[in-house]
Amino acid sequence: MNQPGTKTWQDVRAAFQKIWGYEDFRPPQGEIISTLLTQKDALIIMPTGGGKSICFQLPALLQTGLTLVVSPLVALMENQVEELRQRHLSAALLHSELPSSQRRATLQAIEKQKLRLLYLSPETLLSPPVWERLSQPQLQINALILDEAHCLVQWGETFRPAYRRLGAVRPALLKSKPPGTKISIAAFTATADPLAQNIIQTVLQLQKPEIFRLNPYRANLHPSVSIAWTPRGRQQQLLQFIQKRSPQAGLIYVRTRRDSEDLAAWLTQMGYATASYHAGLGAAERRAVEASWLGGKIPFVVCTCAFGMGINKPDVRWVIHYHAPHLLSEYVQEIGRAGRDGKPAEALTLVSEPTGWLDSGDKKRQQFFADKMRSQLQTAQQLVKKLPKQGDINTVTRQFPDAAVALALLHSSGQLKWLDPFNYKIESNVQKQPTTQLQAVKQMQQYLTTKQCRWQFLLNAFGFSQDAANWRCGHCDNCKNYIYRK
Incomplete structure (x- = not known):
C-alpha cells in the first residue's frame, strides 16, 4: 500500500486502531480509504454491514478541512453523529427538526472551521443559510460523500427531487474557492444494479471514479x-x-x-x-x-x-x-x-x-405506485409548457408548487440541465428516456415469482452475472423446494 497524501499508511492504521479498536481493515476498506485520502472520485458498492461508514469517516478525520456527508434520513444522521461524538470526534449534523439554537451553533462551527464531518440532507445542503456558509472562499471542503447513494435513484425523480441537483454542487463550490482547490466525490451504497450505477455516476458527474463492487450475496x-x-x-x-x-x-x-x-x-x-x-x-x-x-x-x-x-x-x-x-x-x-x-x-x-x-391488496399497492408515477410524469410534461426555459428553482417553485418534481423528472429523462444547484435550462429536441422507477417495479415482480435460485436472480439483477452462472445457493425457498422435488 503506497503512502496516501501526507499520512503514512502506519499513521492511517494507527488512527483506525485508536478510534475503532479493530486490528486491521477488512478488504476493500484499506483501498477505499487510500483512494479517498488521495482525493479521487469513487463509487463504492458494499453489502450492508460491510463497514462502509468507516471508509469515509477515517479519511475525513485525518485531513484538515471539512467533509460533507449527504445522507437521506434524520435517523441515519443522528445515529452516525452520536457514535462519532461518543468517541469525541469532530462531527455535527444539520436538519430541519433541530432547535434553532443548535442549528446556529453548528453554522458557527462551520464558519470557524471547527468541524471535520458535517452530515446533512440534500435539501439542507441546498438551503440558503447553509449554502452561503459553504461557499465562503476561506472554508476548506475536501470531499462530498453521498451515503446510501441508491436513494438518488430510488427517490430522486419524485420523492426527493433535490437529489437530482447534487451533480451541480461541486462545480458551484469550486467557483467560490481559491484556484487549484480539489473536492472529491464518493458515493456509497449496498445496492446498485448496472443502471443505477450509471445514473449515480452521471448525476454526480463523477470524474474517472475508482469503482469498488462487492456482490450482495450473504451465505447466512x-x-x-x-x-x-x-x-x-x-x-x-x-x-x-x-x-x-x-x-x-x-x-x-x-x-x-x-x-x-x-x-x-x-x-x-x-x-x-x-x-x-x-x-x-x-x-x-x-x-x-x-x-x-x-x-x-x-x-x-x-x-x-x-x-x-x-x-x-x-x-x-x-x-x-x-x-x-x-x-x-x-x-x-x-x-x-x-x-x-x-x-x-x-x-x-x-x-x-x-x-x-x-x-x-398487493395489486392495488403496485397499481397505486405505477399510477402515481405516470400522473407525476404527465404533470411534469404539462408544466414544461408553462415553465420558463431557463430559470431558478426557488422562483419557479413559488409560482408552481409541483415544479421541483417536474424539473427532477425532466432531468432524469435528459431534457434538462442544471447550470448550478439553483438554475436550470430546459433542453429542447432531446430524445426522452423512460423513467427508471417503472422499469424497476417489473424487476421486483419477476423476483417474487421466479422459480430459480433467489440469490442467483439477485446476483444477475445487480450485475454479477459471472458470479451467478450455474449458481444455486441451496438455502433459499426455491433451492430447498428443488432439492425436495429431486
Missing part, C-alpha cells in the same frame, strides 16, 4: 417468498412465524405509515411488545423506539423503509416483508439488516396470490 441469509391467500391468512402467517421465533430480534416491513400503526396496534392486542416506526414520528419518538429495540425491550418493530439505514444491531434473526417493496434495491437493503453477526437469519416476503381475487 435465507430468503423465501410465501403466498398469503387472504388478508386474514397474511396475519396468521405472520403470527405463526413470530410465535416460532419468539423472543428473537426481527423487523416487519410495511409500505405506509398507516399500515405500520395498524399492524403494530393489532400485534399489541395479540400480546406482543412492539412499536410502529415511520418518518411521520417526531425525533424523540423515533429515538425511543430505536432504543427499545436495540436494548431488547421490544423484540421487533413494525416499520416503513424509514427504519434501519445505519442502525447496527448484529443479532437480528429475521426480517419479514409483510408487504413486498416496490424496488429490488429496497428489498436487498432491508433484508440486509438481518444476520450481521454472520449467524443464520431468515428473510420472508408475504405476497397475495397472483390473480388478486381473494386479496387485491
Whole structure:
C-alpha cells in the first residue's frame, strides 16, 4: 500500500486502531480509504454491514478541512453523529427538526472551521443559510460523500427531487474557492444494479471514479417468498412465524405509515411488545423506539423503509416483508439488516396470490405506485409548457408548487440541465428516456415469482452475472423446494 497524501499508511492504521479498536481493515476498506485520502472520485458498492461508514469517516478525520456527508434520513444522521461524538470526534449534523439554537451553533462551527464531518440532507445542503456558509472562499471542503447513494435513484425523480441537483454542487463550490482547490466525490451504497450505477455516476458527474463492487450475496441469509391467500391468512402467517421465533430480534416491513400503526396496534392486542416506526414520528419518538429495540425491550418493530439505514444491531434473526417493496434495491437493503453477526437469519416476503381475487391488496399497492408515477410524469410534461426555459428553482417553485418534481423528472429523462444547484435550462429536441422507477417495479415482480435460485436472480439483477452462472445457493425457498422435488 503506497503512502496516501501526507499520512503514512502506519499513521492511517494507527488512527483506525485508536478510534475503532479493530486490528486491521477488512478488504476493500484499506483501498477505499487510500483512494479517498488521495482525493479521487469513487463509487463504492458494499453489502450492508460491510463497514462502509468507516471508509469515509477515517479519511475525513485525518485531513484538515471539512467533509460533507449527504445522507437521506434524520435517523441515519443522528445515529452516525452520536457514535462519532461518543468517541469525541469532530462531527455535527444539520436538519430541519433541530432547535434553532443548535442549528446556529453548528453554522458557527462551520464558519470557524471547527468541524471535520458535517452530515446533512440534500435539501439542507441546498438551503440558503447553509449554502452561503459553504461557499465562503476561506472554508476548506475536501470531499462530498453521498451515503446510501441508491436513494438518488430510488427517490430522486419524485420523492426527493433535490437529489437530482447534487451533480451541480461541486462545480458551484469550486467557483467560490481559491484556484487549484480539489473536492472529491464518493458515493456509497449496498445496492446498485448496472443502471443505477450509471445514473449515480452521471448525476454526480463523477470524474474517472475508482469503482469498488462487492456482490450482495450473504451465505447466512435465507430468503423465501410465501403466498398469503387472504388478508386474514397474511396475519396468521405472520403470527405463526413470530410465535416460532419468539423472543428473537426481527423487523416487519410495511409500505405506509398507516399500515405500520395498524399492524403494530393489532400485534399489541395479540400480546406482543412492539412499536410502529415511520418518518411521520417526531425525533424523540423515533429515538425511543430505536432504543427499545436495540436494548431488547421490544423484540421487533413494525416499520416503513424509514427504519434501519445505519442502525447496527448484529443479532437480528429475521426480517419479514409483510408487504413486498416496490424496488429490488429496497428489498436487498432491508433484508440486509438481518444476520450481521454472520449467524443464520431468515428473510420472508408475504405476497397475495397472483390473480388478486381473494386479496387485491398487493395489486392495488403496485397499481397505486405505477399510477402515481405516470400522473407525476404527465404533470411534469404539462408544466414544461408553462415553465420558463431557463430559470431558478426557488422562483419557479413559488409560482408552481409541483415544479421541483417536474424539473427532477425532466432531468432524469435528459431534457434538462442544471447550470448550478439553483438554475436550470430546459433542453429542447432531446430524445426522452423512460423513467427508471417503472422499469424497476417489473424487476421486483419477476423476483417474487421466479422459480430459480433467489440469490442467483439477485446476483444477475445487480450485475454479477459471472458470479451467478450455474449458481444455486441451496438455502433459499426455491433451492430447498428443488432439492425436495429431486
